[in-house]
Amino acid sequence: MIDASRIITEAVVQSGADVFIGYPITPSNLFYSYSKERFPEFLAGPDEISVLQWMCGYSAAGKIPVTATAFPGLALMTETLNMAYMMELPMVLIITQRLGPSTGSATTGAQGDLKFLEGLISGGFSMPIFSPSNFNDAWTLSNEAVKTAVKFRTPVIILTSKELVMTQKSFDINTFETLEKVNRTPKPFEAPYKPYKAGEDMVPTFFPLGNNEYQTRFNASTHDNDGLIRKGTPESLANTFRLRDKLEKRIDEYSFFELDTEDGADDLIVTWGVSADASRDAVKLIRSKEEKVSLLIVKTILPISQNIFDIIDSYKTVTFAEENMNGMFKEMIFGKRNTSKVKTATKFGSMLTPSEIEKIAN
Amino acid sequence: MKTTEKILTNAKMPFCPGCGHGVCVRSISKALESLGYGSKDVAMVSDIGCSGLVDPLFATHTIHGLHGRAPALGLGVALGIDNPDKKVVVIQGDGGATIGLQHILEASRRNVDMTLVVINNLLYGMTGGQMSGLSTNEFKQYKHSDDVAEPYDIVNLAHQSGAAFSVRVNNISNFNDVLKEAISTQGFSLVELSSLCTSYGMKKISEMKDFIVAEETLKNNRPIGVSVKKDTTSLLENIKVLETQFTSNINDTIGVIIAGSAGGGIQSAAKILAQAGILSGLYATMKGEYPITVGTGFSIAEVILSRNPINFSGLEKPNVVLAVTEDGLKKVENRITFDSKVVVDRKICADCSFEVKDFLKVGGKKGAALSAVAYWVKESGVFPLEALYKVVEESKYAASLQKAIKSAEQLREVVYSYVPKNNKKELL
Numbered sequence: 092m093i094d095a096s097r098i099i100t101e102a103v104v105q106s107g108a109d110v111f112i113g114y115p116i117t118p119s120n121l122f123y124s125y126s127k128e129r130f131p132e133f134l135a136g137p138d139e140i141s142v143l144q145w146m147c148g149y150s151a152a153g154k155i156p157v158t159a160t161a162f163p164g165l166a167l168m169t170e171t172l173n174m175a176y177m178m179e180l181p182m183v184l185i186i187t188q189r190l191g192p193s194t195g196s197a198t199t200g201a202q203g204d205l206k207f208l209e210g211l212i213s214g215g216f217s218m219p220i221f222s223p224s225n226f227n228d229a230w231t232l233s234n235e236a237v238k239t240a241v242k243f244r245t246p247v248i249i250l251t252s253k254e255l256v257m258t259q260k261s262f263d264i265n266t267f268e269t270l271e272k273v274n275r276t277p278k279p280f281e282a283p284y285k286p287y288k289a290g291e292d293m294v295p296t297f298f299p300l301g302n303n304e305y306q307t308r309f310n311a312s313t314h315d316n317d318g319l320i321r322k323g324t325p326e327s328l329a330n331t332f333r334l335r336d337k338l339e340k341r342i343d344e345y346s347f348f349e350l351d352t353e354d355g356a357d358d359l360i361v362t363w364g365v366s367a368d369a370s371r372d373a374v375k376l377i378r379s380k381e382e383k384v385s386l387l388i389v390k391t392i393l394p395i396s397q398n399i400f401d402i403i404d405s406y407k408t409v410t411f412a413e414e415n416m417n418g419m420f421k422e423m424i425f426g427k428r429n430t431s432k433v434k435t436a437t438k439f440g441s442m443l444t445p446s447e448i449e450k451i452a453n
Numbered sequence: 454m455k456t457t458e459k460i461l462t463n464a465k466m467p468f469c470p471g472c473g474h475g476v477c478v479r480s481i482s483k484a485l486e487s488l489g490y491g492s493k494d495v496a497m498v499s500d501i502g503c504s505g506l507v508d509p510l511f512a513t514h515t516i517h518g519l520h521g522r523a524p525a526l527g528l529g530v531a532l533g534i535d536n537p538d539k540k541v542v543v544i545q546g547d548g549g550a551t552i553g554l555q556h557i558l559e560a561s562r563r564n565v566d567m568t569l570v571v572i573n574n575l576l577y578g579m580t581g582g583q584m585s586g587l588s589t590n591e592f593k594q595y596k597h598s599d600d601v602a603e604p605y606d607i608v609n610l611a612h613q614s615g616a617a618f619s620v621r622v623n624n625i626s627n628f629n630d631v632l633k634e635a636i637s638t639q640g641f642s643l644v645e646l647s648s649l650c651t652s653y654g655m656k657k658i659s660e661m662k663d664f665i666v667a668e669e670t671l672k673n674n675r676p677i678g679v680s681v682k683k684d685t686t687s688l689l690e691n692i693k694v695l696e697t698q699f700t701s702n703i704n705d706t707i708g709v710i711i712a713g714s715a716g717g718g719i720q721s722a723a724k725i726l727a728q729a730g731i732l733s734g735l736y737a738t739m740k741g742e743y744p745i746t747v748g749t750g751f752s753i754a755e756v757i758l759s760r761n762p763i764n765f766s767g768l769e770k771p772n773v774v775l776a777v778t779e780d781g782l783k784k785v786e787n788r789i790t791f792d793s794k795v796v797v798d799r800k801i802c803a804d805c806s807f808e809v810k811d812f813l814k815v816g817g818k819k820g821a822a823l824s825a826v827a828y829w830v831k832e833s834g835v836f837p838l839e840a841l842y843k844v845v846e847e848s849k850y851a852a853s854l855q856k857a858i859k860s861a862e863q864l865r866e867v868v869y870s871y872v873p874k875n876n877k878k879e880l881l
Contacts, residue, residue: 092727092739093692101688110533110680117745129685134532137559141525144518144556148529151516174519197745225764258740258766259724261731264689300496300514301534308508309516319509320517368764442767 092259095229096121098267099249099256102233103183104129107241107273108155112136112145114164117197118253119187122159130157139164143171150180151309153275153299155237159185162204163194169211172246174311176212176334179287179295181240181247181275183233188252188364190440199440200253202364202414208248209393209423216335217394219243219345222250224367224388226262229255232347232390234270239345241273243337244294250392252365252414254442275299287330288316293337339394346396349388356383359406360452363389363420365442366412372445373412377453384452395423410434410452414443456491464509471656473648474503476625477572478510480646481542484632485513490540498527500545500553503578503650507544521545521553524569528560531567532680540636541567548577550607551586557607557643561614563678564640570632571607571643574650575664582653592654592664604666611643612671618642620670623661631670640677693728698843701733701836706759708768709829710788712781713822715743715752718857719781722822723754725854726830728844730758733836738766742784751784758835773833775825776801777812796825810864820857827861 100122111126112134113119127133132154136142139160146156160168165186175182186208190199208220219239221232233249240247280288280296284305289295295316298307308318313327321327349367351374362370367388377384387402389395403409403424409432411421418435425433436443436451460482466475485495495513499505501520508515518526527543534541550557550571557569575592577583584598586605593600611619617640622631628646635642647665649658709726713719720741727737738757744750755768770790776782776797789795795807798821803809816824823841831838838858845854 092695092724092731092737093689097688104685105687112529125688129688131685132680132682134680137555140522141528141556141559144522144525145529145532147518148516148526148531149533150529152530152533152535154533170519171522174522178516198743254740254766258738259727260738260763260766261695261727261736264692267689299534300516300530301493301536301539302514303493306493306512307514310508311518318515320506368766371764442765444767444769445765446769 093226093262093264094121094257094259095223095226095251096256097125098226098229099185099223099233099251100125100129102230102270103157103237105270105272106234106237108157108183108237110134110149110154110156111158112142112149112156113158114139114142114160116161116164118189118200118257119159119161119185121257122185122187126157126159139167140171143168143175146182147171147175147178147180150175150182151178151300155181155183155241155273155275157183157185159187161187161189161197162191162207165204165207173212175246176216176218177311178309179244179334180309181244183236183240183247183249185249185251187256188250198253200255200365200414200442201439202252202366202419204250205392205415205419206422208250217338218246218248219338219391220248220250220393221347222364222390222392223255224349224364224390226260227266228390230267235345235347237273238271241275242294243341244297245338250364255365285316286318287314289333289337293333293340342394342396345391346398347390348399349390350402351386353378353383353385356385357407358383358452359385359387359403359409360412360448361387361389361403361409361420362412363392366414369443369445370412370448373448373452376445376449380453382453389420392420400424408432408434410436410448412436412443412448414438456489458491459512460485460490460492460495461510462512466510467506468503469652471649471651472503473574473650473658474572476628477570477646477648478507480628480632481544481570482511483629484636485540485542488633488636494539496530496534496539496541498523498530498541498543500543500549502546502548503574504544504546504549504572521549521551522556523549524553524560525556527567527569528556528563528565531565535680537566542636543567543569545569545571546578547571547573547575547585547587551605554586554605554610557611558614560641561611561616561643564615564617564675565678566640568635568638568642568644571645572648573645574648574654576650576653578650578653582650589664589666595664606666608643608645608669608671611641612673615673615675616641616643617675618672621645621666621668623647623665623668640675695728695731697732697734699733699836699840701730701735703735703758703835704760706757706761707772707835708770709756709758709773709775710768710771710785711754711756711775711822711826712785713752713777714780715747715749716819717752717777717822718819719752719754719822722826723756725823725841725844726826727756727758729830729836729840730756732840732843735759736761736763738763740766751780753781753784773829775822775829777821777825796829812864815860815863816857820853820860823854823857824860827858828864831861
């Protein structure tokens with residue numbers, strides 16, 4: 092028997108993450124204990140602000156740092172996460188969602204942090220957010236998270252939930268494929284080296300602090316290609332726009348979803364994360380009653396790829412299945428307004444079940 | 454490490470006329486140069502505020518962070534670079550030192566090899582001259598501040614927290630020598646430098662003497678704080694592989710809830726049940742539920758045993774509920790359906806309508822849950838009891854776990870039924 096905390100921890104280490112910096116919080120407890128055992132380097136921070144600042148320091152020095160937390164910790168990390176995003180520092184944050192508001196119920200699962208994450212970067216920028224739906228995703232998406240963080244020089248979030256990462260299941264680990272190990276070797280660049288000058292791929296070449304070849308600068312404020320503060324110059328603003336463009340224009344390189352289509356189905360269930368398994372069972376239930384339904388499990392939940400919109404547009408009715416008040420992913424697609432096309436199967440305070448999804452969707 | 458490289462660029466000082474920060478920057482640069490550091494040997498970490506304007510002045514590596522957080526960022530840089538030939542120097546103001554005090558204490562406690570320069574001009578210069586946690590009472594009086602609390606003694610706080618070297622210098626002619634000593638220190642060094650704010654403080658440096666704290670130099674003889682690196686092995690290597698060796702009569706899915714209290718071995722009994730199911734050719738999940746408190750309150754575990762792969766690991770309707778404490782039963786009783794088989798310990802309700810057994814009596818507090826599991830396995834015949842014994846045989850607690858399983862065989866074959874009308878206990 093195994094749990095997804097163990098799978099994700101092992102996967103990020105095998106993918107090249109080399110330091111875990113953490114502050115204990117329920118329900119990310121297992122990540123902390125597994126990381127202490129598995130990471131080549133482990134640091135216990137005195138608070139979540141320090142944790143993320145240390146991670147930024149390690150990342151700027153060329154390491155791939157990882158942490159795991161829950162909403163209260165994430166809230167404290169928010170300012171520094173903006174800094175990491177602006178400095179373009181690769182790192183992975185595992186967020187285990189639990190019931191809010193505030194300290195809520197730490198040992199109850201939820202999917203209530205998505206909209207906070209959607210707006211977390213001031214100004215309307217997206218950070219890549221991967222949401223595993225089962226153990227296989229926990230393995231492969233964790234690898235994609237590390238790869239994406241380094242490739243795009245960005246913090247990446249693995250968004251999980253208590254039941255997803257603490258429930259133990261029988262599982263054949265031999266089905267896991269070997270993961271590609273990521274390293275941070277600097278890629279070629281057009282001389283002279285400027286720390287924030289990007290080529291066509293929109294991602295500047297990284298050299299770590301302390302390297303002997305090129306002077307490098309990192310900056311949390313609006314900066315030019317040299318990494319120096321510049322207020323409102325075309326170059327510095329272009330640098331800021333690039334933060335959006337590198338992720339949104341290349342979304343297809345890291346957009347993952349699972350689509351189970353049924354010929355002739357007019358109805359689609361859209362789900363993510365911990366509600367995916369319940370939705371898989373709900374689809375089985377519906378189909379066992381000779382009804383037709385398709386299922387879309389979104390795994391790269393932010394930024395939203397055009398593919399997701401296109402799939403949703405091609406169905407007459409769409410049911411969003413998620414563990415929060417009003418359907419956060421639904422609101423990200425359709426806003427707060429409800430139409431005859433859109434239904435929400437939501438649950439707050441306990442797991443959304445297959446029969447509850449079936450009841451709404453069918 | 455000797456070099457003639459310049460630490461400063463040719464950029465013009467960005468500070469107000471008469472500002473003391475320029476002297477501090479030049480002193481830091483001189484100290485680094487005289488110690489032989491080249492530009493790429495140094496990572497300069499800057500904070501927010503007037504002291505955060507320094508990046509373009511340095512030809513070194515630079516990283517410009519958030520208000521008050523530069524010491525924490527610098528700590529990450531220092532441990533991340535992990536090279537004694539490189540130097541991390543952090544610059545922040547008294548405002549930054551106030552908001553980020555914790556980071557200074559932590560860097561001191563760990564004695565990480567880095568130098569923090571706190572440029573103290575007694576106020577927040579960039580936002581209009583407000584008072585900081587390092588503003589002295591004399592200065593606050595002068596500025597008509599209502600705050601009469603003593604300022605932080607940042608030098609002493611760093612010392613008390615374990616910094617190798619912490620010092621306050623007011624006389625600019627000593628800046629260079631003190632900075633050299635700080636930068637040469639093995640471990641964490643903090644240098645508080647007095648600086649003049651001509652916009653919101655005083656116009657002349659000679660006016661400062663009435664407002665500043667006396668110089669002090671404090672040292673701790675401690676080893677440098679390092680981050681240990683170790684070789685590790687895969688977390689998947691030591692997973693117990695459970696090969697099928699028994700058979701089960703479960704053809705579909707059975708959901709079992711084990712309900713009890715913290716410390717009663719609930720989660721472990723559930724895991725043993727799930728693993729025994731796997732040994733019997735079934736798929737299994739095990740989900741725990743408990744309050745945030747670790748040692749008290751209810752403890753619930755849900756086990757699903759299925760002939761087919763399991764997606765949803767929640768339990769919509771339990772087929773079986775095994776309750777060994779009242780806390781546990783209360784937590785799950787609203788989930789019990791007409792079809793659920795419920796077995797409870799006699800201490801919960803000797804005369805309720807559920808099947809009642811003496812799990813606690815025969816299994817003890819820690820063994821009652823496993824006793825209940827064993828009882829249900831034996832009674833239902835879902836798979837042989839040997840599967841449970843097989844799971845526990847290599848456990849370091851094998852003897853007590855085997856005893857708990859065995860105890861199920863000692864349960865008296867008595868079932869009480871509650872008859873509401875005359876409140877009479879009837880032996881069936």
